[in-house]
Amino acid sequence: MAASIRTERDHVGLSLSELAKRAGIAKSTLSQLESGTGNPSVETLWALSVALDVPFSRLVDPPRPRVTVLRLGEGAAVPSEHADYTATLLASCPPHARRDLYVLQVEPGALKASDSHAPGTTEHAVIASGRALIGPTDEPLELGPGDYISYPGDAPHICQALEPGTVIVLAMEHT
Template sequence: MSDNIFDEYPSMTLAREASEAPNIEPLRLGERIKTIRGELGLTLEEASQRTGLARSTLSKIENEQISPTFQAMQKLAFGLQIDMPQLFEPPQKIIATGRRDITRKGSGKPHPTQTYEHELLATQLSNKKMMPFKSRVRARAFDEYRDWIRHDGEEFLLILEGSVMFYSEFYEPVELMTGDSVYYDATMGHMLVSTSEEDALILWVTANTR
């Protein structure tokens, strides 16, 4: 049986859902600038100091009372440390799909391999953008693997119990303890071996980046 869960379950390969064209609202430049300022956590006074625009002028721009000149736009982009095109990106209306899948403790779908004992989570949802699963790391030595594990996407893992040695193709091995985590490019060869007395338990989340 393959150590790579993606080889054994091709139907579980992550896929982006087809999406309809977003509902685009008319661009309101002042509102866009106010949104950017809010995302940066800046008050009007702080934004004024950064951009060199008077506080009253900035307030009028944000409230659509006046239109900013090109020079004012340059000051805004420079002071807020953003690219000019970001000021013109229209907001997109977010439409909730209402997808949800609860997996009770111990009720995931088991998938044992020679080196891991996987428990697949959220298996009722298809075409997921993320693939979560828990794993017991049975491997105890590097040479228990026939080859590097690699697949599309990026991956995040969190050590829930025990400790592991994390091997990766382009980095020195590193030991991860309970509570430690790592985020990495999954196309890079990688593998884990338990170093704790009991087999380590980890949470894995794989995301498609294409």
């Protein structure tokens, strides 16, 4: 929350004193919140969201980076007690979103360039086998088996197999 509050305050160009005044809270309280040492109440956060003219959720839900990559073995793995089974959450679905799931079989050759999809589209991909160059057109990444990436699908993006038999599991999220 600390980074979100500071980012929104900077975005609207308010000083610490001015935002505290508009929200009806002490400047020291706001300073503690922005430094990550405060523990705000829901009322304080609502007052700040009103003073900043942003949705409450923007202050409590951390900003998501435009591109996220998890390499195989990264992420919080949760093992089963009863089977040789481990689940790793790669990305949670935001409220009011829809996801379509695809399996892509891609062979080396010309890259697949995709134009922007509908506004609010995010693509999530996991490399099941092979290697691929995938992501935003201006900054694609090389990924291998088990690697995960998410990137804006509402901006131009590419996918190119770097090895024969490349298989990608792709989820398109629409908000």
